Amino acid sequence: MLACLPELPFEPHDYQVQTAKRVLRDMDCRALIADEVGLGKTIEAGLIIKEMIATGQAKKVLILTPASLVQQWWSELNEKFGLNFWVSRKGPWAWSGNFVIGSLDKAKREEHSTLILENKYDLVVIDEAHKLKNRKTGNWTFVSKLNTSGLVLLTATPLHNKLEEVYNLVCLLKPELFPDYTSFLNHYQLNPKSLISEMREKLQDVMIRNLTRELGVKNISRKVSLIPVDTTELDKQIYAKIKLYPGTFLSLLLRKEFCSSYSALYDTLQKKGDTEILALLEECDISAKLKNLEMILRNHKGKILVFTEYIQTQHYIARYLMMHNIRFILFNGKLGRNQKEWVKHLFEKRDIPVMICTDSGSQGLNFQYCDVIVNFDLPWNPMKVEQRIGRIDRIGQKSSNVYIYNFIMKDTIEEKIFSVLGEKITLFNECIGELDKILVDNEAELYSMMSKM
Incomplete structure (x- = not known):
């Protein structure tokens, strides 16, 4: 004692x-x-x-x-x-x-x-x-x-x-x-x-x-869904062009931004002065990720966290939700300490169903009153995904199920990211101990998908 x-x-x-x-x-x-x-x-x-x-x-x-x-x-x-x-x-x-x-x-x-x-x-x-x-x-x-x-x-x-x-x-x-x-x-x-x-x-x-x-202290089950997102012919054309960019790091960055949102890629290419690809981006229709997101938001009645790595994507999602009369609030690292506290208060107490977060919202914050997380894009690091999920899968969560939706764009670097995440999860399990589900609903499905990528 x-x-x-x-x-x-x-x-x-x-x-x-x-x-x-x-x-x-x-x-x-x-x-x-x-x-x-x-x-x-x-x-x-x-x-x-x-x-x-x-x-x-x-x-x-x-x-x-x-x-x-x-x-x-x-x-x-x-x-x-x-x-x-x-x-x-x-x-x-x-x-x-x-x-x-x-x-x-x-x-x-x-x-x-x-x-x-x-x-x-x-x-x-x-x-x-x-x-x-x-x-x-x-x-x-x-x-x-x-x-x-x-x-x-x-x-x-x-x-x-x-x-x-x-x-x-x-x-x-x-x-x-x-x-x-x-x-x-x-x-x-x-x-x-x-x-x-x-x-x-x-x-x-x-x-x-x-x-x-x-321990049996949390009676919460994770329901993890992998959402494959189709690419259009125009998407494939743009993706092929950015893959040709010189420099491994820059090419990786541009491909990750493209998978996140047209807006994130547009912002970078505008700084590069690449008018050819910018013109193609301006022809693009609404991203299939946004349509999938809207479907999830319509199907769940509680409060929902949407995570992205990019502020440009955060604003891209916000514009779409505004057009479709879905109330939301933004949380990112540019907010001051008092502003963050105020935003958290508004999200909890007001009729605001969606918070769009960058990874500044994935550490140490408690959102037990939410039961859905959407990973609009996936980071290279599986522990970032686990940190995101941990905002809702914690003691005090009232729902018996929490829902995690992971978007992955077909035939892009996001498939490679998924495979790397799987390998890192395996290392974590072997060294530290078991990790709960973060990518798919069962481990066999994870390894099956990794072998195909």
Whole structure:
């Protein structure tokens, strides 16, 4: 039993209490909590913090999150744990308090990091810790220099693209678990299968991953539909021309933009001054993706999240919905903190059935009152898709089913993206553990489709 439990105004789930106990008693408070999305990693971190403060183990605690989640963290700690953390919003002096929450992006800036790195912390908690997966970034370098006894990393998606990312996270917690970086890479290149097995075994010492299906705390079933989208003859003509663009990266970018929307491609080609393809784009009819989207919106009566990687596509969808008298609201990274809070409030409380989001809406935000997600375009990273789904597939969801629709344009790079996503999901399953459905409704269907691409 945790000493802090009688003081709480709510009753946490047993697995959340057990997770906190394992981190505190078995892992020396240096752990990666990698629960599936929606299981309450914030609650588990709150229990750890509250217990350490209640038992006198922590007198100085730092919490680092994405900027968009700072206020959400402050509210949850205050309301559920009676902890009043100082929110660092302005100058570097704000980091001098004993209990501080702030954004990682701000903390790593030199004028702020200088003061932070002078402090000795009893506990540092970092949310959305997959932002530390690359050791060559300022995020990883800054966190590696923190002077702290306890370090708790929170992310449902510790592995995005390659095994090296998990290694980088573990090195922040317990570098002694693995050999040096060069040896790790050499070993992986020579023995990929054995290293995956070794990695999974060693992660048991530092990682906790609670799964929905094992806990039975969410009675929610994912209904995942892959929606193949036909291309017109004009589409094929445009696509063939952009494939000929010099430079691998530029060609990939143009093809991805084309699959997302004519508007996203138009914006880039306009900057390039490509009048020939621009003229062809102006002849294009309404995208088949929009017609599929409208059908989904008409068939579902609740609130719906539509995700795209491109702001131009966001506006493209918005214009179509406006023409068809479908109410919507936009959420993207260009909104300020207060604007985002206001948009979330309007979406929840007003008669607005659709929120069109870029990926700034896919991390840490809670939309349990929605039960449908449409992925208008797919990213290369399956964990981005999982993060999107996690906005609705979480504790508090009232519906027994959540519906995920993935659009994929036939005979385009989106088929390649689908295949790559499948390969990355396989790696995640082998190293970290099972991932719930995100691309199709069953695994056999996934592998069958991958083999045809």
